[in-house]
Amino acid sequence: MIQIHDLNFRVKDRFLLKTIDIEIKKGELIAIVGPNGAGKSTFLSCLGSEIPYQAKQFSLKNKDINSYKKDEIPLHRAKFSQHQSAEINLKNDEIVLMGRYPYFKNDADISDKEIVQNWMRKTETQHLIDREYEQLSGGEKQRLHLARVFTQLENNVENKLLLLDEPLNNLDVAHQFKTLHLIKEFTNKNNTALVVLHDLNIASQFADRLILLNKGMIELFDEPTKVLTQERISRVYQYPCILHQHPVTNQPIILFG
Amino acid sequence: MKKKIAVYKLTFFIVLLVALVTALYLGAYDFNHSVFEIVSTYFKTKTHTADSFVLIELRIPRILMAILTGAALSITGTSLQGLFKNPLASPDLIGITSGAVLFAALTIVFGSAVMHFLPPFLSYTLLSIMAFLGALLTMWFVYKMATSNGKTHILILLLSGVAISALSGAVTGFLTYISTEEELRNLTFWSLGSLAGSNWWKVCLVFVVVSIGSFRLLKKGKTLNALMLGEKEAAHLGFDIEKTKREIIIISSLMVGCVVAFNGTIGFIGLVVPYILRFVFNSNYNILLPLSMILGAVILLIADTISRTIVIPAELPIGILTAIMGAPVFISILINYKRKLK
Numbered sequence: 001m002i003q004i005h006d007l008n009f010r011v012k013d014r015f016l017l018k019t020i021d022i023e024i025k026k027g028e029l030i031a032i033v034g035p036n037g038a039g040k041s042t043f044l045s046c047l048g049s050e051i052p053y054q055a056k057q058f059s060l061k062n063k064d065i066n067s068y069k070k071d072e073i074p075l076h077r078a079k080f081s082q083h084q085s086a087e088i089n090l091k092n093d094e095i096v097l098m099g100r101y102p103y104f105k106n107d108a109d110i111s112d113k114e115i116v117q118n119w120m121r122k123t124e125t126q127h128l129i130d131r132e133y134e135q136l137s138g139g140e141k142q143r144l145h146l147a148r149v150f151t152q153l154e155n156n157v158e159n160k161l162l163l164l165d166e167p168l169n170n171l172d173v174a175h176q177f178k179t180l181h182l183i184k185e186f187t188n189k190n191n192t193a194l195v196v197l198h199d200l201n202i203a204s205q206f207a208d209r210l211i212l213l214n215k216g217m218i219e220l221f222d223e224p225t226k227v228l229t230q231e232r233i234s235r236v237y238q239y240p241c242i243l244h245q246h247p248v249t250n251q252p253i254i255l256f257g
Numbered sequence: 258m259k260k261k262i263a264v265y266k267l268t269f270f271i272v273l274l275v276a277l278v279t280a281l282y283l284g285a286y287d288f289n290h291s292v293f294e295i296v297s298t299y300f301k302t303k304t305h306t307a308d309s310f311v312l313i314e315l316r317i318p319r320i321l322m323a324i325l326t327g328a329a330l331s332i333t334g335t336s337l338q339g340l341f342k343n344p345l346a347s348p349d350l351i352g353i354t355s356g357a358v359l360f361a362a363l364t365i366v367f368g369s370a371v372m373h374f375l376p377p378f379l380s381y382t383l384l385s386i387m388a389f390l391g392a393l394l395t396m397w398f399v400y401k402m403a404t405s406n407g408k409t410h411i412l413i414l415l416l417s418g419v420a421i422s423a424l425s426g427a428v429t430g431f432l433t434y435i436s437t438e439e440e441l442r443n444l445t446f447w448s449l450g451s452l453a454g455s456n457w458w459k460v461c462l463v464f465v466v467v468s469i470g471s472f473r474l475l476k477k478g479k480t481l482n483a484l485m486l487g488e489k490e491a492a493h494l495g496f497d498i499e500k501t502k503r504e505i506i507i508i509s510s511l512m513v514g515c516v517v518a519f520n521g522t523i524g525f526i527g528l529v530v531p532y533i534l535r536f537v538f539n540s541n542y543n544i545l546l547p548l549s550m551i552l553g554a555v556i557l558l559i560a561d562t563i564s565r566t567i568v569i570p571a572e573l574p575i576g577i578l579t580a581i582m583g584a585p586v587f588i589s590i591l592i593n594y595k596r597k598l599k
Contacts (some may be wrong), residue, residue: 050489074495081490088485089540098486101479102495106543107259152494 001026001159002047002191005057009039009046016042017053018216026159029187031203033183034092034213035237040196041082043213044165047194048079061159074102075160078152082165082196084145088133092144095133096120098150115154119147122182124175138170146179150186162186162193168202180206204228204251212236228252262544265537269551273324276555280320280562285569286311314456318527322463322519323561324554327526330515331553332546334527335510336474339542340505341409341480344535344590347527348513351399351414352421354524355508357517358447359425360391362432377458381519385462385504389541391513395421396510449576451562459519470512471550477501478543485540498500524576525583526553532586556582 007020017039024030032040046053049065058065060076062201068076078099088095093116100112106218120126123143128136136144146167152162164183168176184206187193194211197203204224212227214236220227230243233254244253281292283477288295288308334347341351348354364387365372372380399421403414403440429447445451483491488498516523530553531545538544557579564575 048368048489048493071495074493077493079490079493081487083487083489085486089535090482090485091539091541094482094539094541095486098479098494101483106478193519244504 001027001061002161003057003059003062004055007046007053008059009042009051009053011222012174015160016216017046020046020055020218022211022218024192025188026192027190028192028208029184029206030192030194030209030211031207032194032213033198033200033203034211034219037215038213039216040213041165042216043211044079044163044194044196047161048077048163050079060161071102071201074152075155075157077161077163078149079163079212080146080149080165082169084141086134092125092128092131092133092136093117093120095144096125096148096151099148099154102152103155115151116147119150119154120144123147123150123229124178139175141174142170143175143179146182150182153186153191158190160186160191162191164193164195166198167197168197168199176202200228200233200254201246204253205246205249212257224251228254262538262548265548266551269548269555271339273551273555273558276558276562277320277324280323280558281312281316284316285352285561285565288312309391318457318460319452319455319565321460322452323412323558325460325463325467326452326516326520327530327553327555327557328471328521328550329463329512329553330523330526330557331530331549332471332474333512335531335545335549336477336481336505337509338525338531339477339484339540340502341403341411341414342347342484343409343411343414344532345411345415345528345587346409347525348509349522349524350418350528350587351396352418352425353395353399353510353513354517355418355422355425356395357388357392357514358522360394360514361388361518362429362447363387363391363577366432366436377456378462381458381462385466385515385518387514388518389511392510392514392517393507396506400506412566415541426440445574446521448522449574450521450579451572451574452520453521453565453572454519463519465517466511467516470508470535473504473508475546475550478504478541478546480539481542481546522576523557523579525579526557528590529579529582529586530556532590 002022002024004020004022007017008015009017020043032043032193034040037192042051045051096116096119097108097112099107100115104112123146125140125143125147128140128144133141151164153162162183167179171179180202183193183195209222210224210227211221219236220232228243230241234241239256241254241256244255246253290308292312295308295312299305299313306408330348337346337348337351338344361384364384368383372383375383399414399417402417403409422577480491480496483494483496484498486533491498534545534548534552561577562577564578567573
């Protein structure tokens with residue numbers, strides 16, 4: 001699905017990402033974790049072609065990422081950004097409809113509108129339709145944009161890529177889990193998702209594999225049980241922790257302090 | 258929603274039509290025959306009567322010019338507001354109009370030797386090209402000044418406009434003072450605008466520029482909407498943001514330059530028209546762009562008709578009327594801002 005070989009990103013002389021080598025399979029849900037300033041968002045920005053990185057190889061579905069046309073790539077890849085615009089003077093369903101912009105010329109189809117309705121229902125934002133965007137809470141705005149990103153990838157293309165930068169910020173516990181289930185549902189259809197997460201325990205429960213970043217380098221890229229060890233986590237985060245087991249899923253649980 | 262837009266379009270068109278017919282009959286000169294009779298006699302005889310001269314050579318070109326100018330100023334205002342993500346960005350407030358005026362005035366003074374020998378269409382073309390360059394140069398300057406990392410600082414944007422307007426005002430004033438050129442001696446023309454000098458050559462030229470420009474701008478609705486999400490988000494939706502910016506900047510300069518070269522500064526239209534439409538359609542540029550064109554044409558045609566009939570036989574500069582509409586809108590946008598700052 002994704003092959004990256006020797007990816008670097010630096011600002012002046014400082015490497016924010018250094019010699020990243022990674023191979024991601026289709027259908028995987030991958031969580032990117034690590035302490036502040038480890039390069040999580042930067043890595044996701046590289047995957048979204050937002051910043052000028054250097055790489056020996058970066059291919060998506062066995063095709064160089066730069067060989068995709070500008071109006072073609074939105075059907076394969078979407079990104080949910082960490083910071084959402086605070087001011088958008090549009091109706092909320094018009095904002096979600098933007099996810100369908102790659103699909104119609106001037107006027108949205110009925111099918112486009114149905115997709116919008118469907119994702120607004122799934123993200124539980126349907127009741128916000130008549131509210132002003134600026135009046136929404138942080139979490140509500142976040143869910144609205146989540147709906148927009150999902151509508152963008154509603155198509156017949158196989159093996160799509162979804163990038164999410166801290167999608168759970170501002171969400172209450174229930175919506176955190178509901179959102180993760182939506183992402184899981186997406187990857188179950190042979191699509192791939194890379195999600196920047198802060199909560200290691202949520203990452204451990206939902207992700208197939210974890211990318212643990214530290215100081216711009218990949219500390220380890222493996223299954224949660226392998227990545228989440230007491231020694232490694234307390235060293236990377238420079239804070240003591242203990243390891244437990246989730247009583248239901250048996251996945252590792254980290255308790256700090 | 259679609260129905261609502263269609264209703265608005267239709268209403269605006271009907272108002273435009275009514276305004277157009279009314280404008281044909283109103284003026285310092287009263288016709289002895291109906292408009293239809295005058296035109297048909299003219300086409301039969303091919304010679305002008307007093308009636309047909311006023312109608313065909315003066316009034317009709319002027320009405321068409323009002324429609325084209327209103328449409329051009331409104332759609333560029335709307336596009337610039339989308340580009341700069343601010344309802345205050347309009348060609349006159351950010352100084353583009355002034356830049357165009359400056360270059361037009363310079364061309365008239367220093368190019369007069371050349372322009373006298375050119376046929377009218379070419380000399381008008383030269384004038385509008387120079388005004389376009391003036392507009393483009395200012396636009397580029399203002400954009401560079403006010404934008405960093407894809408974010409526009411509205412304060413710097415507006416202050417750049419003030420600075421350029423001051424410079425342009427000073428130079429234009431000086432040129433008017435030393436010039437012997439008839440076209441330039443009228444300072445009111447440059448500062449408050451007038452459609453009185455319209456003729457068919459100018460109308461044709463403006464028509465070509467406005468139709469090509471609007472055709473391109475009308476396609477930018479989705480991109481401008483997406484820009485509200487942020488530049489990176491818009492890029493993820495497949496829009497080439499840098500290309501869109503360049504295109505809007507060049508096309509707006511071209512349209513504003515061309516219109517200003519012939520009609521002087523007609524302020525506030527690009528501010529007022531989108532402002533009114535936003536009450537109904539928020540900032541959905543897909544809808545704002547086409548509707549602003551029609552509404553702009555309507556408003557400017559009405560304003561021009563008032564300006565040439567209210568103090569017969571003299572004329573009120575049209576800029577006075579547009580400023581009367583525009584200043585309260587400007588203030589109300591500022592009040593809105595102040596509320597948001599709290």
